[in-house]
Amino acid sequence: MQDDRLFPYGHARDVDWREALFRAVEMAGPRVRGGTLGFLYVTDSFESDLPDILSAVREQTGVPHWTGCVGSGICATAQEYLDEPALAFMVTDFPETEFHLFAGMDAYRTGKSWPTGPGRPPYFAIVHGDSQTPDLPDLVRDFAGQMGSGFITGGICSSRTDGAQLADEVVHGGLSGVTFSENIAVATRLTQGCSPIGPTHHINEARNNVISRLDDRPALDVFNDETGDILSRDLQRAAGFIFVAMPVKNDDCGDYMVRTLVGIDIERKLLAIGEYAEAGQSLMFCKRDSGTAREDLERMLSDISRLAGGRRIRGGLYFNCVWRGQNLFGPDSAELRMIRAGLGDFPLVGFFANAEISHDKIYGYTGVL
Template sequence: MHPFRFAHAAGDDWREIADACLDQLARVPAAANLGFLYVTDALAEDLDELLAQLKDATGVRAWVGAVGIGICATGTEYYEEPAAALMLGEFPPDGFRVFPGLVDEDLDAFDARHGEWIAERRPNLGLVHGDPTSGVSEDLIKALAQRTAAGFLVGGLASSRGTTYTIANGLHQGGLSGVLFAEGVGLLTRLSQGCSPIGPHRTITKAQRNIVMTLDGRPALDVLKEDIGEVLSRDLMRIGGYIFVGLPITGSDTGDYLVRNLVGLDPTEGLVAVGDLMEQGRSLIFCRRDTGTAREDLDRMLKALAGRLTGPPRGGVYCTCLGRGVNLFGPDSAELRQIRDTLGDFPLVGFYANGEISRDRLYGYTGVLTLFT
């Protein structure tokens, strides 16, 4: 199997961008049979024509991807301009299966269409893209993950200031779409949280919907102040966008946790409001997110992947949060350059998501990197 071919470009319109990408490809390998395409939302209304042009020019009929407010390629990020990043992969003819939008966790029709292939090819992983406007649920993500041998999905929810599309051979709105990769396709994946715990695990001892009333039997706000320290506690207005809630995942062997926003504080009653439903008895940790912790955690993730590689990746897909990129790592494509500097100058495409998917869960503020080996 050969390294993937990739291209990326910005321009004034979709035709200029398509021509620039095709010029970079120069030659499409005869064995290329799956394309990955990510475009900024400025190209959303032209995506159908762009995709058709790429299919005709490359001869590759199977494509997956999504629209993003930002997109990325090897060492490069694009925002606020029409841009596209594409990659052509070579897989065994029966080594993948593209599927269109799934809208609920009842997968009877999906099983009828793909069940025989799944039973024979035992897919280890699926790359999926969801439409956030349709309320893609964690139940749907879990149900689809169960169709893989490893119970593993990667990907993210499309992001757009206008029309939201995902790509699964054609354009789709609503639900979850993507591609399953058969057993034997070489894959590695890890996620970077971008946050760092700042206190011990706490137990929610009283909660109502998204309101935490007590932690470890004490007023939740008192515990928050204790964990964030005296300086921040003097001015709680400063913690927005810096302090978050982490919900540890039961059974995780890597200390994994879901990051959720703090959405309100009640100093009078000592309450803390979180951007998710809170359950009595569940563990909770407070964590911080800043440039330093994000870079350190990304470095940890990249070194873990590098230690498992036996050679340069053939290609990769990176689904990272809208809150990362230039907003967290700084300008000049710092997040993508960190990946390139650690793992090398290999073909990579991806986008900035409205929620990231890893294993069978929907995350926030994470970067999910998947490598084809």
């Protein structure tokens, strides 16, 4: 008979990590002692203490394997912790033959190199990444290609210091996390925080991240038509409100990756974006929109519920953009409360990320559940 008990989890805030951990372990209860794999997230107030926290949580729970990372904020069920010392963990009881922790250069291995053996590559992975890693988008794409599902999810550390990660020890750089076999049931979806404000445009001329022509017109003229001339002259205002969306190729669901607008050259009518661009690509202009974000979050929750097919959700991980949460949904952990209202009161932990990983791509301004 399949075990459908909720995974033990705990979370707490305190200036002393020892007190926070004590309360979190107490919240998790005695069943935590039967776990095999834990997910641990701490705010960057505790980053320098992470080696000691890892040692203590392993000793106090008896759980041998841990993955996770540091974030400027962390998530728990219906609770955000932002800019304050806090930690959250969840403990699973998966058989140790069904998962494998990795870090650094391990992420470059081919599927046949994994301990699961030849002919049984990992099926899915939860990953944490370092934004300073060269060619990180290529690494994410290549690593996802090693999964039997072609799918990984996770986030890029958002710490204001080193951005430490966990993979049975404290590590830095590259990707780290845990791969799973096909025997671990997973449902995942992504929700957008920005919505398109106009049609898709064709890039005619671009160099690096600077776009000169769209739809056979100066790029800034096209931008002005959709956003208005006043907004285009106020870069600071536009940068916090208007973004660029790059449609995902060969995606039937209309998926797109949001990138920041980083510069406008009024005289030469150029646009600079936070992504390399080249002729032949497409883009849309989009805006941050709380109402649309709420609607899309509800859509994602409905999709997850449908994928669960009536099975109990034992636990969840949420990788959320630092610009979402209270910045987009309002105070009092409104976004995480929506998740609980939509899917029920299940254990949830995660962190606020600099960027989010879903399938084989790095996104921005999204939430990945």
